[in-house]
Every structure is written in structure tokens, then in C-alpha cells.
Amino acid sequence: MVDFEAFFKITYGLFxxxxxxxxxxxxxxxxxxxxxxxxxxxFAVCCNKNNFTAGFITRTGVFSISIxxxxxxxxxxxxxxxxxxxxxxxxxxxxxxxxETGVPIVLNASIAYLECTVIQTIDxxxxxxxxxxxxxxxxxxxxxxxxxxxxxxxxxKGSAPKNAPTYIDKSKLEALKSSGPLKRYKCTAxxxxxxxxxxGIKFSDLHDSWxxxxxxxxxxxxxxx
Amino acid sequence: MVDFEAFFKITYGLFxxxxxxxxxxxxxxxxxxxxxxxxxxxFAVCCNKNNFTAGFITRTGVFSISIxxxxxxxxxxxxxxxxxxxxxxxxxxxxxxxxETGVPIVLNASIAYLECTVIQTIDxxxxxxxxxxxxxxxxxxxxxxxxxxxxxxxxxKGSAPKNAPTYIDKSKLEALKSSGPLKRYKCTAxxxxxxxxxxGIKFSDLHDSWxxxxxxxxxxxxxxx
Numbered sequence: 001m002v003d004f005e006a007f008f009k010i011t012y013g014l015f016x017x018x019x020x021x022x023x024x025x026x027x028x029x030x031x032x033x034x035x036x037x038x039x040x041x042x043f044a045v046c047c048n049k050n051n052f053t054a055g056f057i058t059r060t061g062v063f064s065i066s067i068x069x070x071x072x073x074x075x076x077x078x079x080x081x082x083x084x085x086x087x088x089x090x091x092x093x094x095x096x097x098x099x100e101t102g103v104p105i106v107l108n109a110s111i112a113y114l115e116c117t118v119i120q121t122i123d124x125x126x127x128x129x130x131x132x133x134x135x136x137x138x139x140x141x142x143x144x145x146x147x148x149x150x151x152x153x154x155x156x157k158g159s160a161p162k163n164a165p166t167y168i169d170k171s172k173l174e175a176l177k178s179s180g181p182l183k184r185y186k187c188t189a190x191x192x193x194x195x196x197x198x199x200g201i202k203f204s205d206l207h208d209s210w211x212x213x214x215x216x217x218x219x220x221x222x223x224x225x
Numbered sequence: 226m227v228d229f230e231a232f233f234k235i236t237y238g239l240f241x242x243x244x245x246x247x248x249x250x251x252x253x254x255x256x257x258x259x260x261x262x263x264x265x266x267x268f269a270v271c272c273n274k275n276n277f278t279a280g281f282i283t284r285t286g287v288f289s290i291s292i293x294x295x296x297x298x299x300x301x302x303x304x305x306x307x308x309x310x311x312x313x314x315x316x317x318x319x320x321x322x323x324x325e326t327g328v329p330i331v332l333n334a335s336i337a338y339l340e341c342t343v344i345q346t347i348d349x350x351x352x353x354x355x356x357x358x359x360x361x362x363x364x365x366x367x368x369x370x371x372x373x374x375x376x377x378x379x380x381x382k383g384s385a386p387k388n389a390p391t392y393i394d395k396s397k398l399e400a401l402k403s404s405g406p407l408k409r410y411k412c413t414a415x416x417x418x419x420x421x422x423x424x425g426i427k428f429s430d431l432h433d434s435w436x437x438x439x440x441x442x443x444x445x446x447x448x449x450x
Contacts, residue, residue: 013234036271146375
């Protein structure tokens with residue numbers, strides 16, 4: 001017996017994991033960042049093999065971790081969490097710092113960051129786990145709380161993007177729920193609700209290029225609620 | 226430049242990771258439990274090589290994760306987090322369930338649990354990372370919040386045991402602090418304060434076998450505050 005709800009009891013933070021160099025880079029929202037040894041300090045990040053950033057980490061051997069604040073905007077969550085860097089330059093217009101290795105570090109909505117060089121790459125199936133040794137770390141804002149996945153789910157009403165290790169297949173999730181006759185669709189990036197009654201149009205009739213009016217996520221990032 | 230305070234901005238939960246079989250087992254407090262793939266669900270736990278439970282996981286190939294509730298008592302934290310199973314049977318007297326693999330699962334203070342079989346073991350230096358495939362999972366109490374490391378540090382005033390990946394060497398930590406003339410010592414397990422003025426005896430004069438009156442941690446688990 002597997003109860004998926006048990007997975008949600010595991011506490012995670014939320015982070016932007018970035019990689020690349022001064023000419024080109026990318027970043028994505030991760031909830032699986034953790035310290036694996038104390039001395040020397042080493043940190044692990046998990047990354048779906050399809051993730052655009054995974055290629056940058058593999059090629060450059062460096063990554064940065066930006067630890068997000070509790071009040072991270074849905075624009076930042078949508079930009080880094082639910083859209084692909086294959087389609088646009090996620091780092092353009094962001095507040096960036098380049099680390100000692102040249103890796104881009106996103107400063108927007110960040111209370112601290114860590115810069116690491118990859119010392120080990122582990123294939124866990126659908127994901128790669130990169131283990132990095134710390135190059136430098138800094139606190140940017142000591143007055144703010146870190147964003148947790150629980151807070152994001154409960155308060156911001158967000159859910160995991162489909163490349164996250166914690167993503168749950170919608171068909172499985174919906175089989176768990178007693179689905180009422182509601183015809184409302186939720187943006188999984190920012191929590192925006194598309195209500196067919198209010199909008200006067202069926203969600204399925206919206207054009208495929210339609211995007212979330214709040215955060216710009218694609219139509220396919222919506223789920224019926 | 227390495228700012229250790231940045232490490233504390235990473236959010237973690239707190240868990241009892243157990244292993245063994247129906248005849249003998251052990252468990253320890255871990256803050257590094259995380260999902261590494263969604264399909265099939267796989268979970269990773271980090272474990273110091275000196276940790277008594279590491280031997281059980283290596284020998285039996287199974288482990289369980291008990292997700293602790295926010296109000297976990299200092300007795301449970303002290304028993305599983307700051308004392309070794311080499312010295313006494315941690316599981317004796319606990320509320321246990323044996324999983325499908327026969328692994329013991331601690332139910333005390335737990336809101337959910339997961340049972341896994343090891344499919345991969347990774348050497349990260351001082352620690353081993355075990356990656357396990359899910360056998361079963363269950364929610365035990367949906368009404369309670371999970372315990373986070375931040376809550377434990379801020380509200381319970383606890384810190385990491387010395388085998389934890391997030392442990393910071395006291396000498397390093399104290400070099401960071403401007404040490405005043407205070408002569409008070411804190412139990413790193415439960416937060417109990419030994420005040421020399423109140424007790425009328427110097428902490429250094431206490432016998433080496435003296436233990437924390439609240440949670441039973443050893444004298445060496447106290448730090449000057």
C-alpha cells in the first residue's frame with residue numbers, strides 16, 4: 001500500500017539551482033537541495049534528465065543554489081519553475097552575480113546562496129543527482145524566512161512542476177480525489193484559477209498558445225480543480 | 226568566503242531512520258531525507274559512516290523513515306539523536322510496527338512513514354547516501370504539522386548531533402561568535418541549560434558520567450552558551 005500523501009509530509013525548501021557561465025546559463029526551481037557532508041561541506045541537488053539546466057551542470061561542472069525567501073513572487077516561481085530555458089533566456093533581466101567559478105547566481109528573491117563544483121554525478125533513474133563541494137556561500141538577507149515547499153503548497157497553492165522528483169502524476173492524483181462536477185482549472189505555477197463560469201468559455205476551447213495571465217505558464221501547466 | 230550561516234537557510238525536516246529486523250534494530254535522527262525520483266518513487270537518506278544504523282542498513286538492505294511531528298518530545302530527540310545504539314537498545318519500549326520487509330518502523334511522534342529497500346549506496350566522503358525504492362507508505366496523523374529543523378533550532382533550541390551532515394564543528398562555530406563571559410552550558414539535544422551560578426558547581430567539575438537531567442545526553446553533548 002502506497003499513500004502518496006505521506007510523501008507530502010517530507011519537508012523541503014525551495015531554491016533556484018543555476019549553472020552555465022558569463023555568456024549563457026539557466027536555472028530551475030528545485031526542492032531537493034541538501035547538505036551531504038559537513039567536512040568538507042558538500043551539497044546535493046537532484047535534477048530531471050530532461051531539465052535544460054542539467055546539461056549546463058554536466059558541461060560546466062559547476063552550479064549555484066539561491067535559497068528563496070518565503071514571499072517569492074509567482075513571477076519568479078513561474079519563470080524558473082514552470083517554463084523551459086529552451087524557449088527563452090531565463091536569466092535575462094534578472095539580478096545576477098557571477099561566482100568564483102563564473103557560474104551565474106540568481107539574487108532575486110534570495111536570502112542566501114551557495115556556489116559548488118561538481119565532484120560526483122549519480123544516476124537515480126529519471127533524475128541525476130549532482131554532488132558539489134562548496135566554493136563559497138553567503139547570507140544576503142537575515143531578516144526573512146526561507147520558502148518551504150509546504151508553505152508554497154498551502155499558502156501559495158502551488159504544486160510541483162512535472163520534472164520535479166516530488167511530482168505526482170495527475171491521473172494518479174485525481175484517482176485519489178473524489179472529483180466533483182467543478183469546472184475550474186488551476187495554474188500549477190502560481191495558483192491562478194481559471195473559472196469557466198466566470199470566463200464564459202470552456203478551458204478546452206482556449207487556444208493552445210494561451211498562457212496564464214498571472215505568471216505566463218502554459219496551458220498544459222493547468223490542472224482541473 | 227564561506228558563511229556557515231547560509232547553510233542554516235536550507236530547509237529540512239526531521240525523521241527517525243531505522244533499520245534491522247524483528248530480532249535487532251536501531252534508528253537515528255536524520256534531517257536529510259528526500260525524494261529523488263517520482264516514478265518509481267525513490268528516497269535518499271544520508272548517514273554518517275560511524276552511525277550504528279549505517280551497519281544495519283548495509284547488512285539488511287532495508288530502511289524505514291518515520292516523519293516526526295512538530296511537538297516531538299526532547300526524550301525522543303535525545304534517545305534517537307544524541308545517544309548511540311551501541312550503548313543501549315533504542316527500540317526497546319518504543320511503539321513499533323514491522324514493515325513488509327521486516328524492518329522496524331518507529332511510530333512514536335510520527336505523522337507518516339515510508340519503507341524502502343536499498344537499490345544504491347553512494348559514498349559521499351564522511352557519509353553514505355542510501356537510495357531506496359518505496360515498498361509502502363502511510364499517513365498516521367493528518368492533523369499535525371511535520372517537525373522542521375528550523376523549528377527545532379529556533380523553538381526547541383536544538384542543534385545538530387555530531388554525526389549529522391549539517392553538524393558544524395564547535396570550534397569553528399565559536400570562533401564565529403563573540404564569546405561573552407557567560408558560564409552557561411546548553412544541551413545540544415534538548416536545549417536544557419546548565420547554569421553554573423544556579424547550580425553552584427562548575428560544569429567542568431561535573432563527573433564525566435553526568436548526563437543531561439532532561440534527555441539523558443552525555444556531558445560532551447553540551448556546549449557553552
